[in-house]
Amino acid sequence: MVLVCGIDEAGRGPVIGPLVMSGVLLEEKDVSKLKKIGVKDSKLLEPSKREELFKEIKKIVKDYKTLIISSKEVDDALESEELNLNKLEAIKSAMIINYLKPDKAILDCPSTNIESYTYYLRTFLKVDVKLKLEHKADLKYVEVGAASILAKVTRDREISNIQSKIKENIGSGYPSDPVTQEFLKKNYKKYDIFRKTWVSYRRLVESKKQKRLNEF
Numbered sequence: 001m002v003l004v005c006g007i008d009e010a011g012r013g014p015v016i017g018p019l020v021m022s023g024v025l026l027e028e029k030d031v032s033k034l035k036k037i038g039v040k041d042s043k044l045l046e047p048s049k050r051e052e053l054f055k056e057i058k059k060i061v062k063d064y065k066t067l068i069i070s071s072k073e074v075d076d077a078l079e080s081e082e083l084n085l086n087k088l089e090a091i092k093s094a095m096i097i098n099y100l101k102p103d104k105a106i107l108d109c110p111s112t113n114i115e116s117y118t119y120y121l122r123t124f125l126k127v128d129v130k131l132k133l134e135h136k137a138d139l140k141y142v143e144v145g146a147a148s149i150l151a152k153v154t155r156d157r158e159i160s161n162i163q164s165k166i167k168e169n170i171g172s173g174y175p176s177d178p179v180t181q182e183f184l185k186k187n188y189k190k191y192d193i194f195r196k197t198w199v200s201y202r203r204l205v206e207s208k209k210q211k212r213l214n215e216f
Contacts, residue, residue: 005102006143016173022150023096094124
């Protein structure tokens with residue numbers, strides 16, 4: 001019996017809300033069951049289909065693990081001298097692998113240098129595991145697609161929770177979203193949901209500073 005694990009993330013780019021990482025663990029022979037129910041990269045699925053598959057995936061896999069990484073934790077990693085977003089993702093992936101203890105783990109690699117990223121990830125592993133890291137693994141491997149669905153649905157729910165607490169439209173949380181841009185402009189000082197290391201956030205703070213200096 002070979003236990004395989006797929007790992008993926010959701011919410012790497014937004015200025016609002018957490019980064020979410022998920023891993024699924026299943027027997028290699030059960031991978032075809034994921035295909036059968038229509039599992040694929042979460043970006044290729046409608047939200048309602050993702051919600052439906054979220055429940056079905058949990059019935060098929062032996063175990064799963066989801067980590068919710070707050071905006072503050074992302075900022076802390078980017079402001080530290082030792083870490084960056086890729087390294088943070090590697091550390092969290094290792095935590096998922098250490099928890100699930102697979103024989104084989106397949107990951108969507110965020111770094112252009114797969115070899116270097118794999119080496120860094122291995123330094124945090126406490127289990128003996130065969131690693132396969134590739135670009136666009138969420139498109140190529142259905143177990144990584146399953147992990148991407150768990151991560152995306154969890155992230156969407158987190159955004160929905162933020163939305164219901166704030167009672168104001170925050171948009172998708174991505175810097176390119178005009179609704180998010182408007183919300184950020186009005187509330188950048190008010191809430192702790194923003195990634196303050198993001199260019200869109202820093203640029204806004206800088207422009208407000210300049211404006212005050214000019215007024216002075």
